[in-house]
Amino acid sequence: MLAMKGMAEAVDFNVVDITKPRDPALLAKMKGTTALPALELPDGRILKESLIILEYLDLTIGTASIRQPDPWRRALEASLLRHEPAFTAAGYGMILNQDRDKRADFSERLMAAYRGLDQDLNDINPSGDFLFESFGFAEVVFTPLFQRFWFLDYYEDFILPDRGFGRVQRWKDACLKAPMAQQVCFEEIAKLYYDYAQGLGTGGLLPGRKVSSLVFEPNWQTRPMPPRHKYGPPYASDEDLGLL
Ligand SMILES: N[C@@H](CCC(=O)N[C@@H](CS)C(=O)NCC(=O)O)C(=O)O
Structure with a gap:
């Protein structure tokens, strides 16, 4: 999102190795929680949760929000974002699963999440690649997850079936090709x-x-x-x- 706004330098990134015990100074700032990312404002206030941080930065960095300004489109964008928690949980659940007999259930759960996205994208913009005309807020939210779920391509041979997922597959392909998404x-x-x-x-x-x-x-x-x-x-x- 920062790259889209031409504001990549507006935030300092301090990468934390989560395999090691946290620096006590960081733990104190976080008031005891360890999950990252966290955003520290210049006056020391801390924001947690990636989507909350994203919304805050969207409103405070650069000249304009990248969210849909039109109320109807904004509602459609919000309805697509509602798929995110189930999608994330399904992908992480599948990579962490160690019971081969449950693999099909995890795969079905992830496909159900993809199916929900496919249906909404088909309703909202059946012939396009993105949710609307171009890479926007919904794409900012889902692209890192599509990239993260490469772990399922590699360790689970997970591929979406050809039939029934065409629209979400097209969205995913367009997201992954976007120039600002080439950071991993x-x-x-x-x-x-x-x-x-x-x-x-x-x-x-x-x-x-x-x-x-x-x-x-x-x-x-x-x-x-x-x-x-x-x-x-x-x-x-x-x-x-x-x-x-
Ligand atoms: N819902 C949170 C998830 C945060 C999260 O799970 N972060 C993981 C890395 S992906 C983490 O920091 N794990 C280390 C820990 O919890 O101590 C968000 O989106 O910010």
Whole structure:
């Protein structure tokens, strides 16, 4: 969104390695919670939750909001955003799932989320690529999730069926091609999320492992592609993952 507004420099990004204990100064600012991102304003106030931060920055950075100004379109945009929590939960639930017998249920849950998006997009703008004419607020919200869910392409061979998902597939493709969405790539996601695929969120480690696949050093570019296998052993070692 900052790139769209030509305001990429307006926010300082301090990246936090969530596999390590938090700096006490950060914990104090966060009043005890650990989940990121958080936005610190110049006067020290803290905002949490990515969508709340996004809305705040939309209203305060640059000359104009990127949300739909027309009330009817704004309502349609809001109705698409309502799919986000279920979509996010379905994707993360599927990558973390370690029970092969439940794989089909997780896949169906994610497809149901995609189906909901497909229906709304078809109702609102059946022939377009984006929700409206161009990349906007709804695309800002969903594009990072489409990118994050590359972990399902890699570890779950998850692909949307050809039939019944054409409109959302077109939206997803258009979002992923947008110039301002080229800040992460498939290889990075696949490498960082190996441990998520083994059921371990935010820095958890399997026995015998010392370094989480989510660490910044060694940099993901220096590491090999992880094995695509999930659902039990054999597990890759730190060495196999290029983490030593
Ligand atoms: N709903 C929250 C989710 C935040 C969240 O789960 N953050 C994860 C990284 S994706 C995190 O910081 N985990 C480390 C922790 O909770 O300590 C948001 O959108 O901001």
